[in-house]
Amino acid sequence: MSKLVGRLTLFGAPLLVGALFIVLFTVLFATKPEPERAEVEPRPSAVFVAQAEAEPVQLVVRTQGEVRPLTEIDLTAQVAGRIDYVAPNFVQGGFFRAGETLVRLEDADYRLAVTRAEALVAQRRQQLTREEAEAELAAEEWESLGEGEASPLTLRVPQLEEARAQLAAAEASLAEARLNLSRTRISAPFDGRVRAKLADLGQYVGPGTRIGRVFSTGKAEIRLPLSDSELETLGMPLAFQASEEVDGPDVTLSAVLAGERREWQGEVVRTDSAIDPQTRTLYAIVEVDDPYGSAAEAAGAPLAMGLFVEAAIEGRAIERAYVLPRSALRGENEIYVANRDGTLSIRTAEVIDANSDEVVLASGVQEGEHVVISPIRAAAEGMRITPLGPDGEPLDGFGPSEPEDESQSDTTGEDAATVARAG
Known part of the structure; x- marks a missing residue:
């Protein structure tokens, strides 16, 4: 019997302890106080603001474009010959003056042609003088011996006209020979720069052979794309053309050269003839006078051809x-x-x-x-x-009206309670 009681005690004690622990945990969980729910108001979002101020405004349209020469041509030979002289500045990037000889062809044959033409002119002039004398003599003889009206052949009129025609032809040949001689010297009709050199000393060229490519430094132009809304901002019609009576909008061109931002001044002189079918934009043409001279002095650098520039076009005034x-x-x-x-x-x-x-x-x-x-x-x-504000500090005068100070309310309530107990 004692053994049975011992076994029950050995196995029953842990079960009893476990049951008591479960009961105690259930009672504590059922009687725990409910947590108080606190309603938290969302914090206002901090934002930076800028004050609005009405003012006169000059509208500006910003766009971009590439600088191009207003005039650019190919230098070509008009006569045949071997190049026997090339100017030192006829190199890529070289400057030259209007009328300056850049390339010269051998001119010996053309000088000989001029000499032969001069000799022929002298011969034809002598023939004309002789025919004029014979025609005068024929007219005098007819007046002395003839009767009635003389025929043109009797007065040597056809011979005289032929002599005059032969002299005119000889003079034309002389002019042509001199013109061909002058064409052995190749130059450009403007001040400019050499973009490409395509022929050199000793090379034989024929009529139409390209010698080089040059452009004028007198004016530069920039084609600037404009959308319909930008045209409205500028207040410029589609078919705009500047004139002495109508000035085009002023344009400020800028670009970074040698690590420094440069600015050049130009003017819109016209708009393109048609809207670009691919971009659906209309191009405005801006011109800059003397991009390698006065404009370069003002900006501190020349407005180089091929430079990509930003443009600020002056628009309407509000x-x-x-x-x-x-x-x-x-x-x-x-x-x-x-x-x-x-x-x-x-x-x-x-x-x-x-x-x-x-x-x-x-x-x-x-x-x-x-x-x-x-x-x-x-x-x-x-x-x-x-x-x-700009400094990151809250601006004064914004927010709800300030409530009454809570500390003062609490103090007043405590004082009232004290007076009531004293009474």
Whole structure:
């Protein structure tokens, strides 16, 4: 019997302890206090703002283009011959003056042709003089011996006209010989630079052979693509042509050369004859006077051909508009305005112009209001915001009216209770 009791005690004690632990855990879990739920108000979103101020605005259209010479030609030989002289500055990139001899062909044959033509002219002039004398003598003889009206042949009129025609032909041959002689000297009719040299000393060339390619340094032109909205910003018609009475818009061209930004001044002189069918844009032609002279002195560097430049074209003038950072515009025409009570207002604005840096508004905001210029997530009408200035500090005068000081309320309540107990 004692052995049975011992076995029950050995196996029953752990079971009893486990059962008591389960009961105790269940009671504690059922009687634990419920946690208090605290309602937390969402914190206002901090946003950077810019103040809207109305001011006169000069609209600007920004585009890009490549600098090209206004005049560029191929130098070609008009007569045949071997090149016996090449100017030292007739090299790629060389400068030259108008009329300067760049290439000269052997001219011995052409000088001989001039000499022969001069001799022929002298011979024909002598023949004409003799025929004029014989015609005069024939007229005198007819007046002395003849009767009635003399025939042209009697007065030697055909012979005289033939002599005159032969002299004119000889003089034309002389002029042609002299012209061919002058064409042995190849030059350009303008001041310019050499783009390419295609022939050299000792080379034989024929009529039409390309000697080189040159361009004028008098004017440079830049073709700038403009969209329909940019044309409207400029207030320029499709078929624009500058004249003495109508000036074209001023253009500021800029590019980085030798690590420094340079600027050149130009003018829109005309628009292209047709809209580009591929890009659907119309090109405006800008001209810059003396790109290697006065324009280079003003900019500190020449406006080199082939340079890719940025262009700022002066557009229409607006008497009153709001200029804000580009980040103020949301979508096509929405802006976010910070209200004085610390809430957000979403408005539709009338956009006059917009580029990568600025946006120009005609309406949608009032003078002195603050427009949000920083990103904001899940923007909604009336959401709480904290406007920040440029220094990152909250702006004064924004947010709900300040509540009554809680510390003063608590103190007043304690004092009232003390007075009541004393009474």
